[in-house]
Amino acid sequence: MDRREPLAPHRGLPYAILAIFLSAAAFSPTVHGAAHVADDLQRIASNGRAIVAVGNDVLSRSTDSGKTWEAQKLEKRAALIDVAACADESFVALDFHRQVWTGEAQGTGWRLAEGSMPEDFTPMALACAPDGGFWVVGTYSTVLHSSDRGASWQKTEFGEDAILTTIRFLDADHAVLAGEFGIVARSSDGGASWQMLPPVPDNFYAFDAWFTDTDTGWLTGRGGIILGTRDGGHTWTPESNAAGVPMYGLLSGGHGHLFAVGELGLVQQRGSDGTWRVLPSPTSGSGYLRGGIALPGRSSLIVVGGSGASTPAMVSIEPQGGQ
Incomplete structure (x- = not known):
């Protein structure tokens, strides 16, 4: 059954996610000592030495716990929608234009990776696995993996006409991903294979996922729904959302x-x-x-x-x- 609709705006996809590449806003660099980096930022990551925040034509770093920020120059314009810190303290940032950028441990020295993702794929989220591999999920229930820092990509498809919106690695072996239409999948072999779990009821659209161990985790989704699991994602229980509005990100x-x-x-x-x-x-x-x-x-x-x-x-x- 073809359930595809136009990507922008997509079924329930928060405009916050799409804004960075739909916006025509110009790059707004930050000077040392400024607390304000840009009007629209999408993600932030830390390796313990530096913090990196990304957005539309924005990549800024801080080495003083966020007190001051310094804009980093890129070789060309980029619509950055996600960023992660790797185990070796390097950084990787996801470009909506189907590429990744890599940075050094101090949040400097950013370079565009040589390889591009498939042209029929729209990336949505990024993870850097403990072994240094890059993982990207997105449209057409597709998972991409690069073991050479973005020079080439290997594809896994679940055969669903759905967008995957989040991927997390718990450790070197265990990972979880989620997306629309209630999709949740787990890996226990570092992403070499994936097990599709029972769909979350009511065509749940996941914005983010967080697991503290292989059994205990949470999903956020449309309508301000927050779900928790104690059995590794086989069943989910609603939790009260005091704000009553969608929550787009989870963090520990x-x-x-x-x-x-x-x-x-x-x-x-x-x-x-x-x-x-x-x-x-x-x-x-x-x-x-x-x-x-x-x-x-x-x-x-x-x-x-x-x-x-x-x-x-x-x-x-x-x-x-x-x-």
Whole structure:
């Protein structure tokens, strides 16, 4: 059954995801000491030495825990939609134009990888596996893998007319991906093969996934839905979303703390009782948030987004009320 519709705007796909390549906004470089990087940022990653934030023609780094940001020059324009830190501390950024950029441990020295992805493929999300392999998911339920830093790509297809929106590696062997129409798949051999799990009911459209171990994980999706699993994704249980709006990204703050960022610039924290509460944030009430990182040794997050939410922004995550 052909369920395909036009990609932009796609079925429930948040405009926040599409904005970076639909926008005609010009590159807005950042000077040293500026807290504001760009109007629209999509993702952020840290290797413990440097932090990198990406967006439409924007790639900026910070080496002082987000206090100051420095724009990085690229050899050509790029619509960057995701970024990841690898085990060797290098970075990789995903370009909507079916390519990846690689950067050094200090968030500098960015180069465009030689290889291109298939022309009939639209990338949506990126992961850097513990072995250094690059993994990209996107349209036509396609998974791409590069073991040579983007010089060439190998394709796996699930045969579904669906968009895969997120991929995460738990460790060197275990990975999970998810997408629209309730698709969730797992790998226990480092991505060499994938097991399709029972579809999440009601044509669930996943925005992001996060697993703390092979059994315990969460999905965020359309309509502000947050689901949790305790059996590795075979069944899912709804959790209360205090904000009642879509949450586009999940991130760990360490010590078992889980956070979600999303529409209206909101940040939520999951309590030990399974409930979510909205945290005070300078971005609350404006735009959207797409990603974030926790700062090691500090009770704060750095979150990124756009459409009126001035980011990167610092959010306190001091424990409250038994969280």
